[in-house]
Amino acid sequence: MPVGLQQRSALGCELVAEVAHSFGEVCLQVTGSSMIPAIWPGDVVAVRRSDLGELRPGQIVLYRQERGLVAHRIVHIQGNLLTTRGDTLRHDDPPVKASDLVGQVLSLVRKGQRVNLRQSSWQCISASLLRHSDLCLRMTLRLGLRLRRQGTEEMA
Template sequence: MNVGSVVGSPTTCMRAGLASDVLANFGKLTIRATGGSMLPAIAPGDLLHFHACMIDDIAPGQVLLVQDGARLVAHRLLHRQDNEMLTQGDALTAPDAPVATHNVLGVLVGQQRGTSTLRHAGGRHWLRRQRAARWLIRRINPIHHLFSRAPLLATLLA
């Protein structure tokens, strides 16, 4: 789930730096999701609330905010080993490149979709229908494309 709009632009670089500074100084940050890599758990337009965290407190299954070069990415932690973490977007078929622990900015603690606050931020405790939807979105390209274009469909699965 990308948070920046144009990778490498001066504005995107400033946003990533500002987000990092806000989390370091205040311990929390709220941003709006823009990509579709975490559908249906996180839809474009959702407000995501992150808290700064200690690396030892992070567990697989949590959604992390990481700095990937000049952009911010919110993906689920799959595995952690020494100074690297492996993350992946729920709607993606392959994991991301390993992330150094110093690039982890925060952990997702809250999520708002429209006017409602979702009980389980990042969809950590999914029902069967949500797991089935995730499987379909990952493996069938037309469905992935449809959910990327019409994020309101994701609200049916939340």
């Protein structure tokens, strides 16, 4: 990542963390695909400032990382460290320090509709399939983008 882009990314992370700290909550649009099918690119998440003691495995958190902000599901909590993983990723993320935690993802809005964040059985099965098949993940992303575009065109 070029130095200028790294600096902008770091500033953006700090700004988001400061807004969450000062006001208790921040909303962001998601750009990545590591949490499909629970969270899709373009979804808007509301993140509430949280302490490590309030969190449990299975919840989704937002944290700062060298490359930017990451929203992933908690796999394990040990002491002052979180272990997280994106639902479609095969491996756990590097440990997250409590100081890098921005907060817990509380709600999700997709196409103007609030979506339940509790992981259903079909989402667990889908995430497992997507985690083990790059082809299925690419096809799912294409289908999701096509459906999103069609929904946008119908609204216009």
